[in-house]
Amino acid sequence: MPRTVAVGLDGSHESLAAVEWAAHEAELWGIPLRIVHAGEQQPHDYVPFAGHPVPLPGADRSARLLTETKARLAHRHAGVRVSAEQIAGHQVPVILAVAREAELLVLGSRGLGRMAGVLLGSVALAVVARAERPVVLVRADEERGQERRTRAGDGFGDTMPYRDAVLGLDLRAPDGRVLEFAFEAASRRATGLRVVHGGELAAHARQRAADVLRPWQDKYPGVEVTEEAVIGDAGAHLVDASRDASLVVVGRRAREGSIGPHIGPVTHTVLQHAVVAVAVVPHH
Structure with missing residues:
Protein backbone atom coordinates (compact mmCIF):
# COMPACT_ATOMS: atom_id res chain seq x y z
CA MET A 1 0.00 0.00 0.00
CA PRO A 2 1.54 3.38 -0.98
CA ARG A 3 2.18 5.96 1.72
CA THR A 4 -0.72 8.43 1.91
CA VAL A 5 -2.27 11.13 4.01
CA ALA A 6 -5.90 10.05 4.49
CA VAL A 7 -8.81 12.34 5.31
CA GLY A 8 -12.47 11.75 6.13
CA LEU A 9 -15.05 13.79 4.20
CA ASP A 10 -18.78 14.13 4.83
CA GLY A 11 -19.47 17.57 3.37
CA SER A 12 -19.59 19.37 6.71
CA HIS A 13 -17.59 22.54 7.28
CA GLU A 14 -15.38 20.57 9.68
CA SER A 15 -14.52 17.93 7.11
CA LEU A 16 -13.91 20.48 4.35
CA ALA A 17 -11.45 22.26 6.65
CA ALA A 18 -9.82 18.89 7.31
CA VAL A 19 -9.51 18.17 3.56
CA GLU A 20 -7.79 21.50 2.96
CA TRP A 21 -5.41 20.91 5.89
CA ALA A 22 -4.69 17.35 4.72
CA ALA A 23 -3.96 18.46 1.15
CA HIS A 24 -1.41 20.95 2.39
CA GLU A 25 0.08 18.33 4.68
CA ALA A 26 0.36 15.88 1.77
CA GLU A 27 2.35 18.59 -0.04
CA LEU A 28 4.71 18.85 2.92
CA TRP A 29 5.12 15.06 3.08
CA GLY A 30 5.40 14.69 -0.69
CA ILE A 31 2.89 11.81 -0.77
CA PRO A 32 -0.63 11.31 -2.22
CA LEU A 33 -3.86 12.32 -0.52
CA ARG A 34 -6.66 9.77 -0.06
CA ILE A 35 -10.14 11.20 0.53
CA VAL A 36 -12.74 8.84 1.98
CA HIS A 37 -16.46 9.26 2.48
CA ALA A 38 -17.21 6.54 5.03
CA GLY A 39 -20.50 4.84 5.76
CA GLU A 40 -23.88 4.85 4.09
CA GLN A 41 -25.13 8.16 5.48
CA GLN A 42 -25.72 10.85 2.88
CA PRO A 43 -23.25 13.73 3.17
CA HIS A 44 -24.05 17.12 4.63
CA ASP A 45 -25.02 19.96 2.34
CA TYR A 46 -21.99 21.69 0.89
CA VAL A 47 -21.06 24.50 -1.48
CA PRO A 48 -20.40 23.27 -5.05
CA PHE A 49 -17.15 24.19 -6.73
CA ALA A 50 -18.21 26.73 -9.34
CA GLY A 51 -16.84 26.38 -12.84
CA HIS A 52 -16.57 22.60 -12.89
CA PRO A 53 -19.15 20.16 -14.29
CA VAL A 54 -21.26 18.40 -11.66
CA PRO A 55 -23.72 15.49 -11.87
CA LEU A 56 -27.33 16.26 -12.68
CA PRO A 57 -29.74 16.83 -9.77
CA GLY A 58 -30.71 13.54 -8.17
CA ALA A 59 -27.34 11.90 -8.81
CA ASP A 60 -25.59 10.30 -5.86
CA ARG A 61 -24.63 13.07 -3.45
CA SER A 62 -21.59 11.23 -2.12
CA ALA A 63 -20.13 10.78 -5.60
CA ARG A 64 -20.84 14.43 -6.38
CA LEU A 65 -19.19 15.56 -3.14
CA LEU A 66 -16.06 13.53 -3.89
CA THR A 67 -15.92 14.71 -7.52
CA GLU A 68 -16.25 18.37 -6.62
CA THR A 69 -13.76 18.12 -3.79
CA LYS A 70 -11.17 16.57 -6.11
CA ALA A 71 -11.79 19.40 -8.58
CA ARG A 72 -11.32 21.97 -5.84
CA LEU A 73 -8.03 20.43 -4.80
CA ALA A 74 -6.80 20.15 -8.39
CA HIS A 75 -7.24 23.91 -8.58
CA ARG A 76 -5.70 24.76 -5.20
CA HIS A 77 -3.11 21.97 -4.79
CA ALA A 78 -2.06 21.00 -8.30
CA GLY A 79 1.05 19.18 -7.08
CA VAL A 80 -0.84 16.68 -4.93
CA ARG A 81 -2.01 13.35 -6.35
CA VAL A 82 -5.53 12.81 -5.04
CA SER A 83 -7.78 9.77 -4.90
CA ALA A 84 -11.35 9.80 -3.61
CA GLU A 85 -13.67 6.95 -2.75
CA GLN A 86 -16.81 6.00 -0.90
CA ILE A 87 -16.59 3.01 1.44
CA ALA A 88 -19.76 1.41 2.78
CA GLY A 89 -20.06 0.30 6.38
CA HIS A 90 -20.19 1.79 9.86
CA GLN A 91 -18.15 4.97 10.04
CA VAL A 92 -15.79 4.21 12.92
CA PRO A 93 -14.62 0.76 11.72
CA VAL A 94 -14.25 2.04 8.16
CA ILE A 95 -12.18 5.05 9.20
CA LEU A 96 -10.02 2.95 11.51
CA ALA A 97 -9.29 0.57 8.63
CA VAL A 98 -8.36 3.54 6.42
CA ALA A 99 -6.09 4.88 9.18
CA ARG A 100 -4.18 1.61 9.38
CA GLU A 101 -3.22 1.99 5.71
CA ALA A 102 -2.11 5.65 6.00
CA GLU A 103 0.86 7.52 7.38
CA LEU A 104 -1.54 10.03 8.88
CA LEU A 105 -5.31 10.38 9.23
CA VAL A 106 -6.97 13.81 9.29
CA LEU A 107 -10.50 14.42 10.57
CA GLY A 108 -12.63 17.49 11.15
CA SER A 109 -13.69 18.44 14.66
CA ARG A 110 -16.07 21.02 16.08
CA GLY A 111 -14.21 20.90 19.37
CA LEU A 112 -15.70 18.49 21.85
CA GLY A 113 -17.07 20.96 24.36
CA ARG A 114 -17.25 20.65 28.12
CA MET A 115 -19.93 17.95 28.20
CA ALA A 116 -18.45 15.65 25.56
CA GLY A 117 -16.58 12.52 26.53
CA VAL A 118 -15.95 8.96 25.49
CA LEU A 119 -19.53 7.88 26.26
CA LEU A 120 -21.02 10.82 24.36
CA GLY A 121 -18.23 11.25 21.87
CA SER A 122 -18.27 11.85 18.15
CA VAL A 123 -16.90 9.66 15.39
CA ALA A 124 -13.66 11.64 15.54
CA LEU A 125 -13.23 11.03 19.26
CA ALA A 126 -13.96 7.32 18.87
CA VAL A 127 -11.36 7.07 16.11
CA VAL A 128 -8.72 8.99 18.08
CA ALA A 129 -9.22 6.64 21.04
CA ARG A 130 -8.62 3.51 18.92
CA ALA A 131 -6.45 4.43 15.93
CA GLU A 132 -3.12 2.68 15.48
CA ARG A 133 -1.66 5.55 13.46
CA PRO A 134 -1.37 9.30 14.18
CA VAL A 135 -4.63 11.24 13.86
CA VAL A 136 -4.92 15.01 13.37
CA LEU A 137 -8.12 16.80 14.33
CA VAL A 138 -8.79 20.09 12.54
CA ARG A 139 -11.33 22.57 13.88
CA ALA A 140 -14.09 23.84 11.60
CA ASP A 141 -13.11 27.49 12.11
CA GLU A 142 -9.40 26.94 11.56
CA GLU A 143 -7.80 28.75 8.64
CA ARG A 144 -4.50 27.54 7.26
CA GLY A 145 -3.12 31.05 7.66
CA GLN A 146 -3.41 30.71 11.45
CA GLU A 147 -0.36 28.47 11.28
CA ARG A 148 1.77 31.29 9.86
CA ARG A 149 3.39 34.23 11.50
CA THR A 150 2.17 37.61 10.30
CA ARG A 151 3.57 41.11 10.24
CA ALA A 152 1.60 43.72 12.12
CA GLY A 153 -0.69 45.50 9.72
Whole structure:
Protein backbone atom coordinates (compact mmCIF):
# COMPACT_ATOMS: atom_id res chain seq x y z
CA MET A 1 0.00 0.00 0.00
CA PRO A 2 1.54 3.38 -0.98
CA ARG A 3 2.18 5.96 1.72
CA THR A 4 -0.72 8.43 1.91
CA VAL A 5 -2.27 11.13 4.01
CA ALA A 6 -5.90 10.05 4.49
CA VAL A 7 -8.81 12.34 5.31
CA GLY A 8 -12.47 11.75 6.13
CA LEU A 9 -15.05 13.79 4.20
CA ASP A 10 -18.78 14.13 4.83
CA GLY A 11 -19.47 17.57 3.37
CA SER A 12 -19.59 19.37 6.71
CA HIS A 13 -17.59 22.54 7.28
CA GLU A 14 -15.38 20.57 9.68
CA SER A 15 -14.52 17.93 7.11
CA LEU A 16 -13.91 20.48 4.35
CA ALA A 17 -11.45 22.26 6.65
CA ALA A 18 -9.82 18.89 7.31
CA VAL A 19 -9.51 18.17 3.56
CA GLU A 20 -7.79 21.50 2.96
CA TRP A 21 -5.41 20.91 5.89
CA ALA A 22 -4.69 17.35 4.72
CA ALA A 23 -3.96 18.46 1.15
CA HIS A 24 -1.41 20.95 2.39
CA GLU A 25 0.08 18.33 4.68
CA ALA A 26 0.36 15.88 1.77
CA GLU A 27 2.35 18.59 -0.04
CA LEU A 28 4.71 18.85 2.92
CA TRP A 29 5.12 15.06 3.08
CA GLY A 30 5.40 14.69 -0.69
CA ILE A 31 2.89 11.81 -0.77
CA PRO A 32 -0.63 11.31 -2.22
CA LEU A 33 -3.86 12.32 -0.52
CA ARG A 34 -6.66 9.77 -0.06
CA ILE A 35 -10.14 11.20 0.53
CA VAL A 36 -12.74 8.84 1.98
CA HIS A 37 -16.46 9.26 2.48
CA ALA A 38 -17.21 6.54 5.03
CA GLY A 39 -20.50 4.84 5.76
CA GLU A 40 -23.88 4.85 4.09
CA GLN A 41 -25.13 8.16 5.48
CA GLN A 42 -25.72 10.85 2.88
CA PRO A 43 -23.25 13.73 3.17
CA HIS A 44 -24.05 17.12 4.63
CA ASP A 45 -25.02 19.96 2.34
CA TYR A 46 -21.99 21.69 0.89
CA VAL A 47 -21.06 24.50 -1.48
CA PRO A 48 -20.40 23.27 -5.05
CA PHE A 49 -17.15 24.19 -6.73
CA ALA A 50 -18.21 26.73 -9.34
CA GLY A 51 -16.84 26.38 -12.84
CA HIS A 52 -16.57 22.60 -12.89
CA PRO A 53 -19.15 20.16 -14.29
CA VAL A 54 -21.26 18.40 -11.66
CA PRO A 55 -23.72 15.49 -11.87
CA LEU A 56 -27.33 16.26 -12.68
CA PRO A 57 -29.74 16.83 -9.77
CA GLY A 58 -30.71 13.54 -8.17
CA ALA A 59 -27.34 11.90 -8.81
CA ASP A 60 -25.59 10.30 -5.86
CA ARG A 61 -24.63 13.07 -3.45
CA SER A 62 -21.59 11.23 -2.12
CA ALA A 63 -20.13 10.78 -5.60
CA ARG A 64 -20.84 14.43 -6.38
CA LEU A 65 -19.19 15.56 -3.14
CA LEU A 66 -16.06 13.53 -3.89
CA THR A 67 -15.92 14.71 -7.52
CA GLU A 68 -16.25 18.37 -6.62
CA THR A 69 -13.76 18.12 -3.79
CA LYS A 70 -11.17 16.57 -6.11
CA ALA A 71 -11.79 19.40 -8.58
CA ARG A 72 -11.32 21.97 -5.84
CA LEU A 73 -8.03 20.43 -4.80
CA ALA A 74 -6.80 20.15 -8.39
CA HIS A 75 -7.24 23.91 -8.58
CA ARG A 76 -5.70 24.76 -5.20
CA HIS A 77 -3.11 21.97 -4.79
CA ALA A 78 -2.06 21.00 -8.30
CA GLY A 79 1.05 19.18 -7.08
CA VAL A 80 -0.84 16.68 -4.93
CA ARG A 81 -2.01 13.35 -6.35
CA VAL A 82 -5.53 12.81 -5.04
CA SER A 83 -7.78 9.77 -4.90
CA ALA A 84 -11.35 9.80 -3.61
CA GLU A 85 -13.67 6.95 -2.75
CA GLN A 86 -16.81 6.00 -0.90
CA ILE A 87 -16.59 3.01 1.44
CA ALA A 88 -19.76 1.41 2.78
CA GLY A 89 -20.06 0.30 6.38
CA HIS A 90 -20.19 1.79 9.86
CA GLN A 91 -18.15 4.97 10.04
CA VAL A 92 -15.79 4.21 12.92
CA PRO A 93 -14.62 0.76 11.72
CA VAL A 94 -14.25 2.04 8.16
CA ILE A 95 -12.18 5.05 9.20
CA LEU A 96 -10.02 2.95 11.51
CA ALA A 97 -9.29 0.57 8.63
CA VAL A 98 -8.36 3.54 6.42
CA ALA A 99 -6.09 4.88 9.18
CA ARG A 100 -4.18 1.61 9.38
CA GLU A 101 -3.22 1.99 5.71
CA ALA A 102 -2.11 5.65 6.00
CA GLU A 103 0.86 7.52 7.38
CA LEU A 104 -1.54 10.03 8.88
CA LEU A 105 -5.31 10.38 9.23
CA VAL A 106 -6.97 13.81 9.29
CA LEU A 107 -10.50 14.42 10.57
CA GLY A 108 -12.63 17.49 11.15
CA SER A 109 -13.69 18.44 14.66
CA ARG A 110 -16.07 21.02 16.08
CA GLY A 111 -14.21 20.90 19.37
CA LEU A 112 -15.70 18.49 21.85
CA GLY A 113 -17.07 20.96 24.36
CA ARG A 114 -17.25 20.65 28.12
CA MET A 115 -19.93 17.95 28.20
CA ALA A 116 -18.45 15.65 25.56
CA GLY A 117 -16.58 12.52 26.53
CA VAL A 118 -15.95 8.96 25.49
CA LEU A 119 -19.53 7.88 26.26
CA LEU A 120 -21.02 10.82 24.36
CA GLY A 121 -18.23 11.25 21.87
CA SER A 122 -18.27 11.85 18.15
CA VAL A 123 -16.90 9.66 15.39
CA ALA A 124 -13.66 11.64 15.54
CA LEU A 125 -13.23 11.03 19.26
CA ALA A 126 -13.96 7.32 18.87
CA VAL A 127 -11.36 7.07 16.11
CA VAL A 128 -8.72 8.99 18.08
CA ALA A 129 -9.22 6.64 21.04
CA ARG A 130 -8.62 3.51 18.92
CA ALA A 131 -6.45 4.43 15.93
CA GLU A 132 -3.12 2.68 15.48
CA ARG A 133 -1.66 5.55 13.46
CA PRO A 134 -1.37 9.30 14.18
CA VAL A 135 -4.63 11.24 13.86
CA VAL A 136 -4.92 15.01 13.37
CA LEU A 137 -8.12 16.80 14.33
CA VAL A 138 -8.79 20.09 12.54
CA ARG A 139 -11.33 22.57 13.88
CA ALA A 140 -14.09 23.84 11.60
CA ASP A 141 -13.11 27.49 12.11
CA GLU A 142 -9.40 26.94 11.56
CA GLU A 143 -7.80 28.75 8.64
CA ARG A 144 -4.50 27.54 7.26
CA GLY A 145 -3.12 31.05 7.66
CA GLN A 146 -3.41 30.71 11.45
CA GLU A 147 -0.36 28.47 11.28
CA ARG A 148 1.77 31.29 9.86
CA ARG A 149 3.39 34.23 11.50
CA THR A 150 2.17 37.61 10.30
CA ARG A 151 3.57 41.11 10.24
CA ALA A 152 1.60 43.72 12.12
CA GLY A 153 -0.69 45.50 9.72
CA ASP A 154 -0.38 43.17 6.73
CA GLY A 155 -2.70 40.44 5.53
CA PHE A 156 -0.21 38.16 3.86
CA GLY A 157 0.15 35.42 6.45
CA ASP A 158 0.64 32.70 3.82
CA THR A 159 3.93 34.30 2.71
CA MET A 160 5.40 34.20 6.20
CA PRO A 161 7.16 31.40 8.12
CA TYR A 162 5.23 28.89 10.17
CA ARG A 163 4.61 29.38 13.84
CA ASP A 164 6.44 26.90 16.06
CA ALA A 165 5.10 23.40 16.53
CA VAL A 166 4.29 22.48 20.14
CA LEU A 167 4.99 19.12 21.78
CA GLY A 168 3.45 17.97 25.03
CA LEU A 169 6.23 15.81 26.48
CA ASP A 170 5.50 13.30 29.22
CA LEU A 171 8.83 12.97 31.03
CA ARG A 172 7.54 9.99 33.02
CA ALA A 173 7.23 7.86 29.88
CA PRO A 174 8.64 9.63 26.80
CA ASP A 175 8.02 7.74 23.57
CA GLY A 176 10.10 7.90 20.41
CA ARG A 177 7.09 7.86 18.09
CA VAL A 178 5.66 11.01 19.64
CA LEU A 179 9.02 12.76 19.64
CA GLU A 180 9.78 11.78 16.06
CA PHE A 181 6.39 12.99 14.83
CA ALA A 182 6.87 16.37 16.52
CA PHE A 183 10.41 16.87 15.23
CA GLU A 184 9.38 15.78 11.72
CA ALA A 185 6.45 18.20 11.78
CA ALA A 186 8.72 21.09 12.79
CA SER A 187 11.36 20.08 10.24
CA ARG A 188 8.86 19.95 7.36
CA ARG A 189 7.60 23.39 8.29
CA ALA A 190 11.13 24.75 8.73
CA THR A 191 10.15 26.07 12.13
CA GLY A 192 11.00 25.61 15.79
CA LEU A 193 9.65 23.13 18.31
CA ARG A 194 8.35 24.34 21.66
CA VAL A 195 8.45 21.51 24.20
CA VAL A 196 6.07 21.77 27.17
CA HIS A 197 6.69 19.36 30.05
CA GLY A 198 6.02 19.02 33.77
CA GLY A 199 8.45 20.72 36.11
CA GLU A 200 7.52 20.11 39.74
CA LEU A 201 11.22 19.47 40.43
CA ALA A 202 12.60 22.09 38.10
CA ALA A 203 16.27 21.16 38.01
CA HIS A 204 15.56 17.45 37.66
CA ALA A 205 12.92 18.08 34.98
CA ARG A 206 15.29 20.25 32.92
CA GLN A 207 18.01 17.60 33.05
CA ARG A 208 15.56 14.83 32.23
CA ALA A 209 14.15 16.81 29.31
CA ALA A 210 17.65 17.55 28.01
CA ASP A 211 18.53 13.85 28.11
CA VAL A 212 15.32 12.87 26.30
CA LEU A 213 15.58 15.56 23.63
CA ARG A 214 19.31 15.37 22.89
CA PRO A 215 19.21 12.42 20.42
CA TRP A 216 16.38 14.06 18.49
CA GLN A 217 18.12 17.42 18.36
CA ASP A 218 21.16 15.61 16.97
CA LYS A 219 18.96 13.94 14.34
CA TYR A 220 17.17 17.19 13.45
CA PRO A 221 19.83 19.90 13.83
CA GLY A 222 17.77 22.38 11.84
CA VAL A 223 14.95 22.38 14.41
CA GLU A 224 15.42 24.98 17.13
CA VAL A 225 14.04 23.65 20.41
CA THR A 226 12.76 25.71 23.30
CA GLU A 227 11.62 24.13 26.57
CA GLU A 228 8.96 25.21 28.99
CA ALA A 229 8.66 23.46 32.35
CA VAL A 230 5.17 23.98 33.74
CA ILE A 231 3.48 23.28 37.06
CA GLY A 232 -0.15 22.25 37.32
CA ASP A 233 -2.57 21.29 34.56
CA ALA A 234 -0.40 20.35 31.56
CA GLY A 235 -3.44 20.34 29.28
CA ALA A 236 -4.27 23.95 30.10
CA HIS A 237 -0.67 25.01 29.44
CA LEU A 238 -0.73 23.25 26.05
CA VAL A 239 -3.99 25.02 25.18
CA ASP A 240 -2.32 28.33 25.99
CA ALA A 241 0.67 27.38 23.84
CA SER A 242 -1.64 26.51 20.92
CA ARG A 243 -2.57 30.18 20.51
CA ASP A 244 0.84 30.86 18.97
CA ALA A 245 1.46 27.48 17.32
CA SER A 246 1.12 25.83 13.93
CA LEU A 247 0.34 22.39 15.37
CA VAL A 248 0.11 20.74 18.80
CA VAL A 249 1.45 17.19 19.15
CA VAL A 250 0.40 14.98 22.04
CA GLY A 251 0.67 11.27 22.76
CA ARG A 252 -1.96 8.69 23.59
CA ARG A 253 -1.01 5.52 25.42
CA ALA A 254 -2.63 2.61 23.58
CA ARG A 255 -4.24 0.77 26.46
CA GLU A 256 -7.75 -0.28 27.42
CA GLY A 257 -9.54 1.37 30.29
CA SER A 258 -12.38 -0.09 32.36
CA ILE A 259 -14.92 1.18 29.81
CA GLY A 260 -12.80 0.69 26.71
CA PRO A 261 -10.14 2.76 24.95
CA HIS A 262 -9.51 6.26 26.28
CA ILE A 263 -7.30 9.19 25.39
CA GLY A 264 -6.15 10.52 28.76
CA PRO A 265 -7.03 13.80 30.51
CA VAL A 266 -4.25 15.96 29.01
CA THR A 267 -5.00 14.94 25.43
CA HIS A 268 -8.73 15.30 26.06
CA THR A 269 -8.27 18.87 27.32
CA VAL A 270 -6.13 19.79 24.32
CA LEU A 271 -8.69 18.34 21.88
CA GLN A 272 -11.44 20.31 23.59
CA HIS A 273 -9.81 23.70 23.63
CA ALA A 274 -6.73 24.03 21.38
CA VAL A 275 -7.17 26.65 18.66
CA VAL A 276 -5.04 24.92 16.00
CA ALA A 277 -4.85 21.38 14.64
CA VAL A 278 -3.93 18.68 17.18
CA ALA A 279 -1.96 15.55 16.27
CA VAL A 280 -2.55 12.57 18.56
CA VAL A 281 0.19 9.94 18.27
CA PRO A 282 -0.54 6.50 19.77
CA HIS A 283 2.23 4.69 21.60
CA HIS A 284 2.72 1.78 24.00
